[in-house]
Amino acid sequence: MATLYTSHARVDEPQHRERPRRVRAASSRLWQTSPLTYLTLLVAIVLSIFPLYFMLIGATQDNDDIYKSPPALLPGSHLMSNLSKVFSNESANVGKGLLNSVIIASCVTLSVVFFSSLAGFAFAKLRFRGKSAMLLVILGSMMIPVQIGLIPLYLIMVKLGWENRLAAVIVPVLVNGFGVFMMRQYASQAVPDELIEAARVDGSNTWGIYWHVVLPALRPAAAVLGIFTFMQTWNDFLWPLVAMQDPANPTVLISLRNLGNGYYQDYAQVFAGTAVATVPLLIVFIVLGRQIIGGIMEGALKA
Amino acid sequence: MSLHLDATPAHGPTDAARQALPPRPPRTLRSRLTALDIKGSPYLYVAPFFIIFALFMLYPLGYTLFVSTRNWQLGAQTSTSVGWSNYVELYHDHDFWNSVGNTFGIFVISTIPQLLMALFLANLLNRALRGRTLLRIGIVAPIVTSTAVIGLVFNQLYSKDFGLINYLLHFVGVHHIDWKASKVASWSALATMVNWHWTGYNTLIYLAGMQTIPKDIYESASLDGARPITQFWRITVPMLRPTIVFTVIISTIGGLQLFGEPALFGSGSNYLGGGSLHQFQTVTMYLLQEMFNRSRLGYAGAIAWVLFLLILITSVLNFLIVRRINSDK
Numbered sequence: 001m002a003t004l005y006t007s008h009a010r011v012d013e014p015q016h017r018e019r020p021r022r023v024r025a026a027s028s029r030l031w032q033t034s035p036l037t038y039l040t041l042l043v044a045i046v047l048s049i050f051p052l053y054f055m056l057i058g059a060t061q062d063n064d065d066i067y068k069s070p071p072a073l074l075p076g077s078h079l080m081s082n083l084s085k086v087f088s089n090e091s092a093n094v095g096k097g098l099l100n101s102v103i104i105a106s107c108v109t110l111s112v113v114f115f116s117s118l119a120g121f122a123f124a125k126l127r128f129r130g131k132s133a134m135l136l137v138i139l140g141s142m143m144i145p146v147q148i149g150l151i152p153l154y155l156i157m158v159k160l161g162w163e164n165r166l167a168a169v170i171v172p173v174l175v176n177g178f179g180v181f182m183m184r185q186y187a188s189q190a191v192p193d194e195l196i197e198a199a200r201v202d203g204s205n206t207w208g209i210y211w212h213v214v215l216p217a218l219r220p221a222a223a224v225l226g227i228f229t230f231m232q233t234w235n236d237f238l239w240p241l242v243a244m245q246d247p248a249n250p251t252v253l254i255s256l257r258n259l260g261n262g263y264y265q266d267y268a269q270v271f272a273g274t275a276v277a278t279v280p281l282l283i284v285f286i287v288l289g290r291q292i293i294g295g296i297m298e299g300a301l302k303a
Numbered sequence: 304m305s306l307h308l309d310a311t312p313a314h315g316p317t318d319a320a321r322q323a324l325p326p327r328p329p330r331t332l333r334s335r336l337t338a339l340d341i342k343g344s345p346y347l348y349v350a351p352f353f354i355i356f357a358l359f360m361l362y363p364l365g366y367t368l369f370v371s372t373r374n375w376q377l378g379a380q381t382s383t384s385v386g387w388s389n390y391v392e393l394y395h396d397h398d399f400w401n402s403v404g405n406t407f408g409i410f411v412i413s414t415i416p417q418l419l420m421a422l423f424l425a426n427l428l429n430r431a432l433r434g435r436t437l438l439r440i441g442i443v444a445p446i447v448t449s450t451a452v453i454g455l456v457f458n459q460l461y462s463k464d465f466g467l468i469n470y471l472l473h474f475v476g477v478h479h480i481d482w483k484a485s486k487v488a489s490w491s492a493l494a495t496m497v498n499w500h501w502t503g504y505n506t507l508i509y510l511a512g513m514q515t516i517p518k519d520i521y522e523s524a525s526l527d528g529a530r531p532i533t534q535f536w537r538i539t540v541p542m543l544r545p546t547i548v549f550t551v552i553i554s555t556i557g558g559l560q561l562f563g564e565p566a567l568f569g570s571g572s573n574y575l576g577g578g579s580l581h582q583f584q585t586v587t588m589y590l591l592q593e594m595f596n597r598s599r600l601g602y603a604g605a606i607a608w609v610l611f612l613l614i615l616i617t618s619v620l621n622f623l624i625v626r627r628i629n630s631d632k
Contacts, residue, residue: 033430041427045441048503052444054467055456066459070470118348128345134353141356142552143614145560147587148607149363151370151600156359172359175352178553185545189515205337206344220511228446228504235449237563253449267459274452281447289440 055278058271059083066267082272089258091247094276097255100166102280104251105233107170112229113222115175120183121214125196126206135184141177146238154242164246169239179225186221187214227288234281252277364611371604377594382601389605399606401581402589403613405490409565409585410558413494418550420498421505426535428506429513439510443503453496454567461492461568483569489583496564501557505550512546513539544626551625552618559614562587586610 057072060079065072087094122128123135153172162168191214199209215222240251247258256273371389375382393399424442432438448456460467461482469480482492516539524534540547565583566574575592577584584592590610594603 033432037427037430037432041424041432041438041442044424045438048442048445048499051453051456051460051499052448054460055452058456058459067465069465071459071465071467115351119352122345122348126341126345126348128342131345134349137356138352139552139618140615141360143556143611143618144360144364145587145607145610145614147560147562147590148367148611149360152363152366153359156363172355175355177352177356180349180352182549185549186511189512189545205340210348220514224507224511231446235451237449237451253451256451270455274455278448278452282444285444285447286440289436289443 052278052282055271056275058268059275061268061271063266063268066271078268079272082268083276085266085269086273086276092255092258092273093248093250094252094255094273096248097250097252098276098280100250101234101252104166104169105230108173108233109226109230111174112176112179113226116179116183116225117187117215117218117222118210119175119180120185120187121191121210121218123180123184124187125191125193125214138177138180142181150239150242153239157243162243164244164249168243169236169251172239173233179229182225183218183221187218190221191217223288227285230284230288231281367604367607369604370601371608373601373604375600375604377598377600385601389602390609392602393605393609398581398584399586399589402577402584402586405486405577405581405583406559406561406585406587408486409490409493409497409561409583410555412490413497414551414554414558416494417498417502418505418547418554420502421509421550422540424502424506425509425513426539428510439507443507445500445502446504448500450500450563451567453500454564457492457496457499457564458568483578483583486582489568489578493561493564493568493583496568497558497561501554505554508546508550509543512543516542548622548625551621555618555621556614559610559617560587561585562591586613 054071054073057075058066059082060076061072062076062078065076086092123131123138157163157168162171195213195217196209199213204212235253236251237253240254241257244250244254247254250258256270256277372384372386373382374385428435428439428442459465461469463469463479463481463483466482468482469478472478472480480488482488520538520542521534524538529537562585565577565585566588569577569583575584575588575596577588586606587610590603590606593599593606
């Protein structure tokens with residue numbers, strides 16, 4: 001990323017002025033931004049934000065207002081009453097659900113990024129026997145539908161005594177084929193072999209190469225993988241539904257389901273509940289989103 | 304890495320052997336350790352994945368295969384072996400093939416536009432834009448939502464009588480479309496949800512890949528007089544090949560497992576049915592319907608295995624297709 005922006009900036013720097021004019025002209029034409037670029041992006045962003053906005057608006061409406069045509073597109077005045085209904089719902093335990101989801105998603109994210117980058121580095125840059133076969137296994141593992149192993153997986157958890165414990169939803173996803181394959185693809189594109197050879201000549205061992213050379217170069221992809229893993233774990237519904245059946249110890253989405261029989265009738269409360277489950281993620285996303293972009297630029301500079 | 308060999312004689316050669324050896328014995332141990340490091344650490348680094356994979360994926364997969372060869376009622380203590388007859392029944396099951404058709408139909412009309420749109424948006428974002436952090440955050444925002452939330456929100460947007468989509472359509476003379484009634488309508492509604500959820504994510508992946516393409520390639524192409532659009536198709540797209548392969552495979556796997564959106568779209572007591580005539584019932588919905596509503600654990604196991612094979616075959620085919628298209632360029 002930074003390669004691009006820095007070299008874009010460099011086009012205007014004095015040392016490049018001696019280049020043939022038509023190169024600069026053609027090159028800058030490729031990267032130029034017109035009002036149309038901004039307009040297209042603006043339309044895309046409005047479309048991508050609108051359903052989230054619609055959800056937040058729904059959370060501020062009275063339930064009767066939801067069933068009107070056209071639907072309300074401006075905030076109503078019922079946010080606090082909807083929220084207090086959601087949080088005071090005794091069978092839902094929304095507060096506990098929020099806390100559990102933060103713990104689960106944080107542990108899984110750290111673990112997935114660490115183990116995936118380690119394995120991705122090994123697959124992209126190290127030589128070892130059986131590598132191709134192992135990579136096929138990793139690709140194959142991504143094609144295994146979660147639904148297939150649901151019942152056997154549940155039986156394992158019962159046997160381990162992990163039912164209704166956070167370990168049941170953390171341990172099976174400590175590392176996955178998706179992360180390993182993504183890091184492998186990125187590492188083979190972004191880490192030059194010469195850099196690794198040079199580090200070896202300097203006497204660095206494999207761990208040192210990973211920690212000081214590869215990991216910094218992988219930071220952009222690690223940020224993307226990290227944020228994606230966090231979202232995915234937070235939003236996982238099917239497996240927690242099976243493994244965390246105790247309403248006293250739910251994840252936040254299980255809390256939503258437990259909001260009661262009014263789940264489908266009181267749509268204002270449903271919207272408020274989905275907002276409660278989505279807004280913390282949205283905030284984390286905005287914070288991490290900035291880090292991602294900084295990380296991408298920094299990582300590309302070092303590579 | 305510093306090794307004080309003299310302080311640890313137990314690991315080195317004996318004094319006698321040391322004198323007999325060439326004058327640089329520390330090198331020997333060190334090079335041995337280096338060899339061990341080079342040969343052993345790759346296995347150590349990939350081991351965590353394979354441990355988790357064996358315990359929580361491979362074993363359940365095999366166990367499900369065992370279940371699929373039995374007549375097993377959900378909750379029953381005993382079961383009887385029926386060989387492959389569950390698979391034979393599945394082969395003649397119209398409802399199953401209907402769900403396969405729905406799943407592939409929704410997959411095709413969501414994935415192809417989605418990935419093209421993502422390439423296009425990534426190319427727009429890959430410029431010196433003002434406020435680009437905000438632009439990127441805005442584009443990727445939908446990935447924060449869970450499929451459950453998407454199903455609930457779009458259920459309202461696509462509502463027949465009170466939905467915003469139908470309200471907007473009435474301005475152009477289209478009235479009260481029942482988005483759940485037909486295959487065409489329900490598939491497009493579901494494809495919209497999938498596209499809305501994933502386009503931004505794929506855009507970010509393409510963008511990260513585009514950043515690693517060296518700028519000089521574009522400059523020399525410009526020198527040869529290649530126009531921007533030519534450069535996009537002849538340089539950007541081929542150079543992105545590993546990334547494109549990645550997104551195509553991920554979309555295939557996710558698309559063929561589609562469950563959350565259609566299940567919540569067809570809310571109600573028979574939410575696994577996917578509409579009155581199963582017009583948007585996906586394979587996973589059919590699997591859960593057989594498992595929980597009809598308690599046919601063995602038959603559900605067979606569906607799970609066929610779904611797995613379908614995903615496998617489609618992914619390999621897509622991989623070969625994408626690789627071929629790009630290497631032609």
